[in-house]
Amino acid sequence: MKEIIYEGIIFKEPDFIDDMKYQSKTRVAIKNGTLKKQPCEICGETEVFAHHEIYSDYLNVRWLCRSHHLRLHAIFRQLNPRVLIKT
Ligand SMILES: [Zn+2]
Ligand SMILES: [Zn+2]
Numbered sequence: 001m002k003e004i005i006y007e008g009i010i011f012k013e014p015d016f017i018d019d020m021k022y023q024s025k026t027r028v029a030i031k032n033g034t035l036k037k038q039p040c041e042i043c044g045e046t047e048v049f050a051h052h053e054i055y056s057d058y059l060n061v062r063w064l065c066r067s068h069h070l071r072l073h074a075i076f077r078q079l080n081p082r083v084l085i086k087t
Helices: 021-031 066-079
Strands: 003-006 009-012 048-052 061-065
Touching: 003 066, 021 048, 048 066, 061 066
Parallel strands: none
Antiparallel strands: 003 009, 048 061
8 A cells, every 4th residue: 555745745646446335434424523624734724625545444534625635636546547436
């Protein structure tokens, strides 16, 4: 698993996943309060998205705002076009 440094923070290349069942599990965990949203790791923005590094470990997420999340995924997509990632 590759690691990159983005805005001074280390991120692991997300694992490849071909179904989205873990995403909906994460969504449920956020809704029922199991998983608490944190500010964006990079800029502190509070409107955040859950970013997965290991999809099956769906409660282990990184919190990123929309623009940092999109940029991070763009970087990973350049490294490995096979990495299909939504969040
Ligand atoms: Zn941000
Ligand atoms: Zn993500």
